[in-house]
Amino acid sequence: MNGAQHILEAFHRHDISTVFGYPGGCIMPLYDALVDDVDVEHVLCRHEQGCALAADGYARASGKLGVCIATSGPGATNLITGVANAHRDSIPMLVITGQVPSGLIGTDAFQETDVLGMTLGIVKHSYLIDDADTLPVIMEEAMELAQSGRPGPVWIDIPKDLLLAEVAAAPLPAPEPRENTCPNLTQALAMLRTARKPLLYSGGGVSLAKAEAPFRIFAESSALPAVVTLKGIGNPGKHNPYNLGMLGMHGSRAANRAVDECDLLLVIGARLDDRATGKLDGFAPNAKMIHIDADAAEINKLRPADLSIRGDLNDILAALTDALENTPLAIGDWQKQCRTWYTTGGFQAADNEEPLAPITGPAFIRQLSRIAPDDTVIACDVGQHQMWVAQHYEFDHPRHHLTSGGLGTMGFGLPAAIGAQFADRNSTVINVTGDGSFMMNAQELATIRRYNLPVKLIVMDNQCLGMVRQQQELFYNNRESQINLDDNPDFVAMARAFDIPALYIERTDQIRRGIETILAFNGPMLLHVAISREENVWPIVKPGASNREMIDETRRTSTANKEQVA
Amino acid sequence: MTPQTDSPMPSYTLNCRMSREAAALERLCQVVRIRGFRIATMAVESAGDHLDIALTLEGTRPITMLQSQLEKLHTVAEVALGQGSSVRVQSA
Numbered sequence: 001m002n003g004a005q006h007i008l009e010a011f012h013r014h015d016i017s018t019v020f021g022y023p024g025g026c027i028m029p030l031y032d033a034l035v036d037d038v039d040v041e042h043v044l045c046r047h048e049q050g051c052a053l054a055a056d057g058y059a060r061a062s063g064k065l066g067v068c069i070a071t072s073g074p075g076a077t078n079l080i081t082g083v084a085n086a087h088r089d090s091i092p093m094l095v096i097t098g099q100v101p102s103g104l105i106g107t108d109a110f111q112e113t114d115v116l117g118m119t120l121g122i123v124k125h126s127y128l129i130d131d132a133d134t135l136p137v138i139m140e141e142a143m144e145l146a147q148s149g150r151p152g153p154v155w156i157d158i159p160k161d162l163l164l165a166e167v168a169a170a171p172l173p174a175p176e177p178r179e180n181t182c183p184n185l186t187q188a189l190a191m192l193r194t195a196r197k198p199l200l201y202s203g204g205g206v207s208l209a210k211a212e213a214p215f216r217i218f219a220e221s222s223a224l225p226a227v228v229t230l231k232g233i234g235n236p237g238k239h240n241p242y243n244l245g246m247l248g249m250h251g252s253r254a255a256n257r258a259v260d261e262c263d264l265l266l267v268i269g270a271r272l273d274d275r276a277t278g279k280l281d282g283f284a285p286n287a288k289m290i291h292i293d294a295d296a297a298e299i300n301k302l303r304p305a306d307l308s309i310r311g312d313l314n315d316i317l318a319a320l321t322d323a324l325e326n327t328p329l330a331i332g333d334w335q336k337q338c339r340t341w342y343t344t345g346g347f348q349a350a351d352n353e354e355p356l357a358p359i360t361g362p363a364f365i366r367q368l369s370r371i372a373p374d375d376t377v378i379a380c381d382v383g384q385h386q387m388w389v390a391q392h393y394e395f396d397h398p399r400h401h402l403t404s405g406g407l408g409t410m411g412f413g414l415p416a417a418i419g420a421q422f423a424d425r426n427s428t429v430i431n432v433t434g435d436g437s438f439m440m441n442a443q444e445l446a447t448i449r450r451y452n453l454p455v456k457l458i459v460m461d462n463q464c465l466g467m468v469r470q471q472q473e474l475f476y477n478n479r480e481s482q483i484n485l486d487d488n489p490d491f492v493a494m495a496r497a498f499d500i501p502a503l504y505i506e507r508t509d510q511i512r513r514g515i516e517t518i519l520a521f522n523g524p525m526l527l528h529v530a531i532s533r534e535e536n537v538w539p540i541v542k543p544g545a546s547n548r549e550m551i552d553e554t555r556r557t558s559t560a561n562k563e564q565v566a
Numbered sequence: 567m568t569p570q571t572d573s574p575m576p577s578y579t580l581n582c583r584m585s586r587e588a589a590a591l592e593r594l595c596q597v598v599r600i601r602g603f604r605i606a607t608m609a610v611e612s613a614g615d616h617l618d619i620a621l622t623l624e625g626t627r628p629i630t631m632l633q634s635q636l637e638k639l640h641t642v643a644e645v646a647l648g649q650g651s652s653v654r655v656q657s658a
Contacts, residue, residue: 116589120596125640128588145640297634 003132003163004033007096010139011040016067018043018058018422020051024071025111027098029163043422043451046443048075050415052082052095053441057412057419059091060402061377061427063210065147066093066419072100073111076157077118081409083153084122088406089231090208092151094142095123101161102130115157124152132165140172150295151208182315187307188266188290189323195264195288197334200224201247203276204231204405205269205293206313207398214317215268219243221321222329224266225338227255229276231405232269234395242335244342248276249541250387253345256547258338265289269313272302273406282546292316347391355509359531361385361460365392365432367511368458372519376400376428377420381413381437384466387537389432411440414457418444421453428456428519435461435488445498448524456518457500457526459491462533470536474551475543495526502526577606578629579648580621583613585641590617593639601635602627616643 001009007030011019020043023031034042045051048070055066066086070079076097086093100109116128125145127138135158142154192198200222206215212235219226219236226236227247236243247255259265265287270276277283280303291298291305292313299308309316352363365388372378378393379402380386386403395401402420404412417431438459448455465483472480495502502525505514518525539550584590591610598605603625611618623629629647636645 117592120589120593121600126589130588295638297631297638299634300628301631301634 001167002029002033003129003135003158003165003167004029006136006167007139007163008033008037008040010136010143011067014065014143016065017041019067019069020045020054020058020419021069022048022051022071022075024075024098026072026100026160027069027075027096027163028071029160030069030096030098042069043418043447045415045418046446047441048078049082049411050418050441050444050447052079052093053085053409053412053415054419054422054444054447055093056082056086056089056091057379057402057416058423059086059093059419060089060416061399061420062423063207063399064092064423065143066091067096068093069096071098071111072115073113075111076113076115080119080122081407081411082415083119083155085404085407085409085412086153087122087124089204089404090151091153092147093153094146095153095155097155097157098163099128099157099159102159103161105159115155119155122153123155126155127157129156129158129162132162133168133170135162135167136170136172144175150205180312180315182319183309183311185309185316185319185323188292188309188320191264191288191290191307192266192324192329196331197262198224198264198266198329198331199258199262199287200226200236200266200268201229201259201270202226202232202235202268203229203270204398205271206232206235209269209294209313211269211313211317212398214314214321218317218321222324223335224329224331225258225335227251227258229270229273229405230390230403232398233390233401233403234398238394238396242338244338245347246390248273248278248547249543250391250537250539251276251547252342252347252391253539253550253552254338254341256550257341257345259284259287260548262287267291267293267305268317269293271295271298277302278541278547278549279545282548352508355507357508359506359508359511359529361388361531361535361537362392363508364460364511364529364531365389368430368432368515369393371512371515372430373428376430377402377417377424379413379417379420379429379431380404381431381433381440382408382410382467383434383437384462384470384535384537385432385434385437385460387467388460391537410437413437414441414444415447417455417457418447418453421455422451429454430456430458432458432460434466435459435463435485435491436465438491439488442494445495445500449498449500453524454522455524457495457524458518458529459526460529460531461488461491462531462535463488464533466533466535467537469533470540471543473536474540491526491528500524500526502528504528504530506530575624576626576629578623578625580623580629580633580636581644581646581648582619582621582636582642583616583644584619584639585643586612586615586617587641590641591619593641594619594636597635597639598623598632601632603629603632
């Protein structure tokens with residue numbers, strides 16, 4: 001077998017049946033080997049960025065390894081945004097690129113780029129193969145590395161001649177046994193029992209550790225008031241009475257208030273990102289903090305923990321649940337207080353009763369949340385619509401909410417939805433996007449059509465870059481700069497050009513019929529939703545300010561809101 | 567990050583052992599830079615399959631943060647903070 005065939009052998013060993021890629025000169029030996037392979041489905045996207053983001057969406061929705069493939073030079077550089085996206089959100093991904101033949105590396109050969117050098121900052125690890133015989137072992141190591149500990153993308157760059165070279169047979173290393181020792185939780189339990197106002201703060205680490213079930217059990221049995229980060233949405237479940245929703249820059253008043261007043265913060269699988277904490281000096285000022293995470297480098301990175309615990313969240317959460325089972329926490333007053341805050345400061349948005357009124361983002365998302373099946377996967381893009389989904393869609397599982405949290409990649413949603421649909425051909429997958437984000441990877445409509453994926457597309461169109469416009473209005477004296485998109489193409493006609501049917505709505509009384517129509521349609525369909533250009537996401541915390549200084553619509557015109565960002 | 571004239575600049579020595587792989591030193595230097603430190607001196611010795619790297623670093627962030635980030639690198643076997651760490655005055 002040659003190097004290319006060994007790559008496919010590694011896919012077979014690890015049950016990798018779906019990969020996303022785009023061929024080209026230096027990766028052609030692998031594409032030649034794919035011709036004879038019936039066990040690996042290769043999904044041809046229309047841009048390498050689409051390949052990487054689809055692999056990312058596949059991994060997020062399934063919990064499996066996402067795989068993307070491209071050629072050297074522009075193929076590799078086009079992958080970079082998608083790989084950076086996976087890196088920032090710790091998504092398990094294997095990236096394989098062809099490189100110019102070994103003897104031509106460093107000669108400025110056609111389609112040569114220093115892939116290893118230019119990707120160092122966006123991978124968990126990377127390899128440049130210099131000996132074909134090392135390829136099988138490196139494939140094993142790379143797949144293990146991408147999925148273990150804190151997951152992330154691992155990139156293997158392979159010169160074309162080594163893809164063609166015969167590889168000597170050699171035994172593969174045995175997988176290392178998993179350490180199964182739960183850390184000592186005595187001190188954590190003592191702190192929980194002493195606290196009068198403990199708060200559960202969870203993030204994307206819960207689903208990265210595949211600890212969704214033990215987390216849910218712990219959250220329900222402990223009855224701790226809970227806040228979530230953007231990537232933690234869905235962790236507590238939609239029916240948990242103590243779920244206060246997302247905290248942070250666009251978080252609920254209830255969540256930020258609870259963080260402000262709690263006396264113990266139990267942080268699980270979260271990295272205290274600036275969008276969540278706001279100005280660190282003012283974050284949870286009265287609280288001690290227990291930080292539980294798989295990554296030691298996150299402990300004490302931004303805020304010192306009073307107690308840090310590193311380990312597998314599955315073991316830790318199960319042990320915490322057991323320890324609290326017979327003697328529940330006595331926090332009735334605090335629970336009641338948090339419920340009161342949620343009633344008055346949650347993400348409530350009244351439905352507009354006026355049928356001819358223009359559609360508002362929050363009202364549309366709330367209707368979508370009520371109508372779509374419980375196990376619907378929503379793949380968001382980035383901007384105002386992303387925050388309206390985070391605020392108003394009620395998710396029951398973190399893997400149902402695919403969002404670009406760390407990198408904030410416009411253009412993520414459509415290819416991510418493609419990946420999610422390949423992860424489960426029978427699930428309902430909806431890409432909720434904005435008019436700016438949609439145009440970033442609209443070429444992937446062709447991928448949806450080619451594979452007849454029943455992905456639903458909802459384009460919330462305000463004819464501008466709404467989140468940038470909002471911050472220019474609030475923090476830059478309303479000086480609009482390069483945000484106008486009122487020359488967008490006709491999205492309905494555009495979808496139809498890809499042979500995807502589409503529908504346009506603009507009034508409140510059209511929302512229900514629009515959503516029901518696309519969900520009932522047996523195949524892909526696009527819903528073009530016109531919304532107001534002037535609408536903002538509320539509340540908002542000015543970047544760099546404390547979460548206490550939330551701005552809501554009633555304070556929109558005050559002078560204090562219009563200070564320029566320093 | 568441009569150092570302030572005459573402002574105290576903490577200095578640290580860090581000894582690192584890592585595998586000899588294609589981008590070993592670049593990988594190490596990239597993490598040092600992005601985590602907020604500047605390399606004042608760097609000495610590298612080959613030892614079989616490993617490289618032993620002695621660094622003198624300057625930076626105002628906690629050195630333990632850099633240490634934990636370097637320890638995360640797959641090819642890094644060991645990171646030890648030296649005894650010679652101090653605060654010294656940085657001249658323009």
